[in-house]
Amino acid sequence: QQKVQQSPESLIVPEGGMASLNCTSSDRNVDYFWWYRQHSGKSPKMLMSIFSNGEKEEGRFTVHLNKASLHTSLHIRDSQPSDSALYLCAGDTNTGKLTFGDGTVLTVKP
């Protein structure tokens, strides 16, 4: 059974700072990684996806993927208090099923 490990468990960054979140899968069949964001008391919403080696940028958010090590990272620059949330990483083996990690709780301090 695929396992997805996320680190750190929690992270505090100052407003305007850079947040870096990590995720690694133990399943070599993973082809896609998804990042979801879940604000407190809300449902998860897809933030970004990546399936090719390299980097993908959307606004203040950048995702990196190293397929050889099955490691992905999410970087948030110019962090805002509204970015405070649980960030979930999920691995996808192209079956329509996602395996989620336990997430990283990001707190952005004003």
Place this chain on the structure above:
Amino acid sequence: EAAVTQSPRNKVAVTGGKVTLSCNQTNNHNNMYWYRQDTGHGLRLIHYSYGAGSTEKGDIPDGYKASRPSQENFSLILELATPSQTSVYFCASGDARGALAEQFFGPGTRLTVL
């Protein structure tokens, strides 16, 4: 945007009772999923479905059944609820696989089993 609704939003049940959680999606997605999320943790897949009439076991199916009577509806059934099933349950829908496999989540159902 994808629309997934769940009912009830909150439920208190007694140990040994039967609980049915309902999910409806209006996007004509083929795939639907039931997850549970315990405090401070990620999502764990209970059951999923690739279309009407089909259900598949996820990673933690014990103690749960699922029913997909139509494209739009997917139910999660706890025949004999136990306190360990106290959790927040999310339904999701999606289509295709791979790069198009984004899942859209409902608002969640908070279930407390006393």
